[in-house]
Amino acid sequence: MSEPWLVADGLSLAYGRTTVVHDVDLALGDGDTLGIVGESGSGKSTLARALLGLLPPSGGTVSFSGTPLGRLSRAERGEYRRSVQPVFQDGVETLDPRMTIGDSIAEGLRGGRAARDARVRELLADVGLDPRSHPGLAQRRPHELSGGQRQRVGIARALAVEPRLLVLDEPTSALDVTVQARIIELLDRLRAERGLALVLITHDLAVVDRLCERSLVMYDGRVVERGRTRDLLTRPEHPYTRRLRAAVPELGGGIPEVQPLP
Amino acid sequence: MTPTTPLPDLSVPELVEVRDLTVWYGGRQVSSMPRLEVRPGECVAVVGESGSGKSTLLRAMLGLLSGTPAVTTGSVTVDGRDVLFADERELRDIRGSRVALVMQSPQGSLNPTMRLGTLIRRVLKRHGVRGAEARERIAGALASVRLPEEILRRYPSEVSGGQAQRFAIAVAVALEVAVIAADEPTSALDVTVQAEVIGVLQRLREERGLAVVLVSHDLALVSTVADRIVVMKDGEVVDEGDVEHVLHESESPYTRELIDAVPVIRPADPEPERPVEEEAAR
Numbered sequence: 001m002s003e004p005w006l007v008a009d010g011l012s013l014a015y016g017r018t019t020v021v022h023d024v025d026l027a028l029g030d031g032d033t034l035g036i037v038g039e040s041g042s043g044k045s046t047l048a049r050a051l052l053g054l055l056p057p058s059g060g061t062v063s064f065s066g067t068p069l070g071r072l073s074r075a076e077r078g079e080y081r082r083s084v085q086p087v088f089q090d091g092v093e094t095l096d097p098r099m100t101i102g103d104s105i106a107e108g109l110r111g112g113r114a115a116r117d118a119r120v121r122e123l124l125a126d127v128g129l130d131p132r133s134h135p136g137l138a139q140r141r142p143h144e145l146s147g148g149q150r151q152r153v154g155i156a157r158a159l160a161v162e163p164r165l166l167v168l169d170e171p172t173s174a175l176d177v178t179v180q181a182r183i184i185e186l187l188d189r190l191r192a193e194r195g196l197a198l199v200l201i202t203h204d205l206a207v208v209d210r211l212c213e214r215s216l217v218m219y220d221g222r223v224v225e226r227g228r229t230r231d232l233l234t235r236p237e238h239p240y241t242r243r244l245r246a247a248v249p250e251l252g253g254g255i256p257e258v259q260p261l262p
Numbered sequence: 263m264t265p266t267t268p269l270p271d272l273s274v275p276e277l278v279e280v281r282d283l284t285v286w287y288g289g290r291q292v293s294s295m296p297r298l299e300v301r302p303g304e305c306v307a308v309v310g311e312s313g314s315g316k317s318t319l320l321r322a323m324l325g326l327l328s329g330t331p332a333v334t335t336g337s338v339t340v341d342g343r344d345v346l347f348a349d350e351r352e353l354r355d356i357r358g359s360r361v362a363l364v365m366q367s368p369q370g371s372l373n374p375t376m377r378l379g380t381l382i383r384r385v386l387k388r389h390g391v392r393g394a395e396a397r398e399r400i401a402g403a404l405a406s407v408r409l410p411e412e413i414l415r416r417y418p419s420e421v422s423g424g425q426a427q428r429f430a431i432a433v434a435v436a437l438e439v440a441v442i443a444a445d446e447p448t449s450a451l452d453v454t455v456q457a458e459v460i461g462v463l464q465r466l467r468e469e470r471g472l473a474v475v476l477v478s479h480d481l482a483l484v485s486t487v488a489d490r491i492v493v494m495k496d497g498e499v500v501d502e503g504d505v506e507h508v509l510h511e512s513e514s515p516y517t518r519e520l521i522d523a524v525p526v527i528r529p530a531d532p533e534p535e536r537p538v539e540e541e542a543a544r
Contacts, residue, residue, distance in 0.1 A: 147312075177523045180525070234530035234531070244453065247453045249460075249483040258454050
């Protein structure tokens with residue numbers, strides 16, 4: 001593991017007076033892949049928002065290169081913003097419906113028009129939407145794309161500022177399974193080729209198994225188990241992790257039997 | 263007809279029979295199914311990705327496309343009664359007494375201003391069931407979906423997604439329908455809750471001989487519960503057969519692609535063999 005530069009320390013998060021995430025510690029460095037797994041109400045998406053600096057802690061800290069997010073200088077804040085990029089469920093939330101795909105991606109780029117256009121073409125090719133095989137795509141608007149294409153554009157847009165970490169909140173849940181498989185391949189390739197770190201928030205254990213070296217299991221706002229993803233999935237210890245694991249249907253398997261929580 | 267038959271029995275007449283069902287929209291064929299039979303106690307799953315036409319077909323089978331710009335041809339019978347040519351009154355009767363639709367978002371299909379008890383009593387009353395018989399049926403239905411009677415006092419917003427879905431199934435059970443048609447009944451639910459709802463459907467098949475037509479995008483999930491699977495793509499049936507056949511012997515390239523795309527948790531890594539020295543040192 002490389003030196004961690006995004007660290008949550010005793011992080012608690014609240015909406016109003018209701019604390020929804022309690023006392024989470026985590027540390028991320030370049031190339032790290034972390035799954036945050038849980039069901040609705042577990043606090044996993046709230047935790048993602050805090051890592052993205054969208055929600056201030058009610059307790060503890062999130063630090064970037066050793067400085068709590070709230071105390072970053074202007075320059076440090078700019079660097080943090082570029083380093084950590086979000087990808088949401090189907091790209092709709094991060095894409096402006098009025099802007100063309102090309103303009104959306106170019107928004108975060110610097111330089112002259114020609115340089116930016118070239119970079120947009122490169123980024124689209126990186127996510128499997130090479131303009132040579134998808135002519136005219138950059139001129140279209142988000143609603144003219146399929147869900148899978150929108151998600152690729154969402155990833156291209158996130159990659160435009162050359163981040164070190166992508167925080168992905170259920171990036172494939174809204175997609176058809178064959179499309180999901182291709183997005184997973186894309187993320188796996190980006191991780192392998194550029195050492196991009198990934199935080200993947202999902203309810204889907206099979207997806208973290210594909211992409212994440214380590215995982216946290218969240219239940220009711222708390223981390224109930226953490227460790228190597230392989231260990232969590234093959235030898236779950238906490239009753240909730242076991243329950244979650246048992247609920248996953250397998251092709252041609254029996255109906256999952258889910259024990260009530262003790 | 264023996265409504266308690268737990269396993270499909272070919273000597274039992276079909277509950278649902280589809281022949282050359284085609285849905286047209288603006289003169290264009292959007293979805294078609296050459297044939298389908300569902301017998302008491304059977305679960306037939308229709309799987310496909312978005313745009314495959316699976317939900318459209320299910321709606322056509324329930325006569326829910328009448329009054330829309332869609333045109334339906336072919337024939338669908340439920341319990342021997344024709345669905346496609348039935349008038350609105352007859353359709354209501356078929357839908358209330360022979361077949362019920364369970365939808366993806368359970369809360370969305372329940373009137374939010376009514377307590378669940380009022381809601382289920384009204385539905386029963388509309389189908390001529392009231393008084394002591396209604397009470398008895400409601401109690402039996404709640405027990406078979408494992409919901410406490412206390413839930414009748416709550417509003418739809420006061421129950422969880424899984425409870426709402428089990429309640430929607432309980433309404434169908436109380437109506438004593440023979441077929442439950444379910445459109446992505448677990449897609450909006452957490453994975454642990456999804457397993458509970460599938461378990462409920464399975465129990466109803468075994469205990470009450472209910473037939474289930476299950477429309478879903480989730481091949482892994484349906485493979486745990488269905489007897490037969492119909493695979494749809496771009497409005498056409500591309501594959502069909504019992505679960506074993508579809509999973510292991512299918513020659514349809516699309517079915518193979520779908521199976522390969524299902525995310526799976528890899529089995530445990532083999533235990534690393536411990537070096538002998540370390541073993542000795544212990």
